[in-house]
Amino acid sequence: MQETNALELREATVSYNSHHALDRVTVDIPCGRRVAVIGPNGAGKSTLFKAIVGILPLSHGTVRVFGHSPQDRRVPVSYVSQSSGMDLRFPVTVYDVVMMGRYAHIGWMRWPTKHDKEIVMDALSRVGMANLASRQISELSGGQQQRVFVARALAQEAQLLLLDEPFRGIDVPSQEAILSLLEDLKGVCSTILLSTHDIELAADAFDLMLLLNHKLVAFGTPAHVFRPEILREAFGGQVTTWPVAGGGTLVVGDTHCSHSGCVERHEENA
Amino acid sequence: MLTWLLEPLAYPFMQRGMLAAVMVGVVCAVLGSFVVLRGMGFLGDALAHAILPGVSIAYLLELPLSLGALIMGVATALGIGYLTKQGRLREDTSISIIFSGLFALGIVMLSFVGSYTVDLTHFLFGNVLGVSEGDLWLTAGLSLAVLALVLVLYRQFLVLSFDPTLAVTFKWPVDLLRYLLLIMIAIVIVVSLQTVGVALMLSMLVTPAATAYLVTRRLPSMMGLAAAIGGLCGVVGLYLSYYLNVPSGPAIVLTCTVVFVLTFLFSPRRTLI
Numbered sequence: 238m239q240e241t242n243a244l245e246l247r248e249a250t251v252s253y254n255s256h257h258a259l260d261r262v263t264v265d266i267p268c269g270r271r272v273a274v275i276g277p278n279g280a281g282k283s284t285l286f287k288a289i290v291g292i293l294p295l296s297h298g299t300v301r302v303f304g305h306s307p308q309d310r311r312v313p314v315s316y317v318s319q320s321s322g323m324d325l326r327f328p329v330t331v332y333d334v335v336m337m338g339r340y341a342h343i344g345w346m347r348w349p350t351k352h353d354k355e356i357v358m359d360a361l362s363r364v365g366m367a368n369l370a371s372r373q374i375s376e377l378s379g380g381q382q383q384r385v386f387v388a389r390a391l392a393q394e395a396q397l398l399l400l401d402e403p404f405r406g407i408d409v410p411s412q413e414a415i416l417s418l419l420e421d422l423k424g425v426c427s428t429i430l431l432s433t434h435d436i437e438l439a440a441d442a443f444d445l446m447l448l449l450n451h452k453l454v455a456f457g458t459p460a461h462v463f464r465p466e467i468l469r470e471a472f473g474g475q476v477t478t479w480p481v482a483g484g485g486t487l488v489v490g491d492t493h494c495s496h497s498g499c500v501e502r503h504e505e506n507a
Numbered sequence: 508m509l510t511w512l513l514e515p516l517a518y519p520f521m522q523r524g525m526l527a528a529v530m531v532g533v534v535c536a537v538l539g540s541f542v543v544l545r546g547m548g549f550l551g552d553a554l555a556h557a558i559l560p561g562v563s564i565a566y567l568l569e570l571p572l573s574l575g576a577l578i579m580g581v582a583t584a585l586g587i588g589y590l591t592k593q594g595r596l597r598e599d600t601s602i603s604i605i606f607s608g609l610f611a612l613g614i615v616m617l618s619f620v621g622s623y624t625v626d627l628t629h630f631l632f633g634n635v636l637g638v639s640e641g642d643l644w645l646t647a648g649l650s651l652a653v654l655a656l657v658l659v660l661y662r663q664f665l666v667l668s669f670d671p672t673l674a675v676t677f678k679w680p681v682d683l684l685r686y687l688l689l690i691m692i693a694i695v696i697v698v699s700l701q702t703v704g705v706a707l708m709l710s711m712l713v714t715p716a717a718t719a720y721l722v723t724r725r726l727p728s729m730m731g732l733a734a735a736i737g738g739l740c741g742v743v744g745l746y747l748s749y750y751l752n753v754p755s756g757p758a759i760v761l762t763c764t765v766v767f768v769l770t771f772l773f774s775p776r777r778t779l780i
Contacts (some may be wrong), residue, residue: 310678328729340662343676373724
């Protein structure tokens, strides 16, 4: 079957000094899929996203986004970074932040139209934040802030959505709101890449998994990637697997993470 | 009360001074909102001091002072923009070296003129009562240009200040916008030169905007309130200067400072507008 690719990476390499953060990654990601990007801490997940957005230049190889270079103005990508660098005491409301997503579509010397405002309110209700639209962003919890940034990415109406660790340190309702949103987006032809530490969640909620440890370790359906021998290749000694009663596999992954939540349990049909 | 208010305005130099103080107060406060939010206060101060050689040269060659300040200001803005992109020294270190060096150079140049202490005082602390009609027109023109740019590029500057990564994903010319903001700050410094002078310039740029920041929750209301505070403090400061017989620049700056301190002490935290 001939599919158009949202992303085509050919030997994509990003180097800091002499260290390869991303090492000759070659992969085609078809349009309209939801892809979980997993790998140990410092495996180059954020670097991969930044290379796709065009923030980090490649030292070797190419990235094509819908056939264009990442620096191309025509490439519509929305990107939710790990928002650590942002000043959240900035005088903007939730509504203002999401409206920024529309700025890519509003021409110079023009003001937001009724259509833009509808899209903003729609994006906010899809993440369950419409009732807090007039709040100043510093008044929100971390999870609510994350939902606002996801809503902003939605309002951009880009065909490619990149979410870098959106679940890190957020509350359960916020995580569920974002997950159910990803479920809603299934019908629309938008391609989603999401990086996460939660391997089990990645296997459960995503069409494809991309396992990264500087190099591409594996890419495919969860049934293909979520296997002890493949995970061990990426996580090394950080993954221990053994069979449990009932024919499942217990995976202990990523010892870099905090004390809680390190143990991933997965029932795999033997 | 009315005569108290009207008496100073009988003098043409006071009328011109008032107009200049209001314009400077407003334009500094609006642009200053970005300075406060982006943490560019130190940069603004450096830029203000670094224009002194330009002013001195213009003074020695008997050219318009604003012209010298403008050329020097834009050149320094570009230089600082370039320096902040280099990684060899910490940005504040390289800026400190350049700005104190240029400031010293400016003072040395001025010392060649006989009446140097008086002129230096004017450049450092302003001489709003010496504003000519020509100065007033220049102030008005440059202020309007800066305000128009803020209005037209409001969204670009907002995103650049709040989340530069988003500006990059929009493929906006981020470096160009950064340079433009620096040049606009340089222009505002030139405009304020006569009102508050090089040494007190930073206060006009930062204090009204910071005061408004304390009580607002959106950028447009922050800018609006800052402009009102800046303009009003200019007027109040001039009246104080007239009746208490103190220098006008410091009087304006002290008024701004008092308003800030009172707001800081008595405002409910960011709940008003």
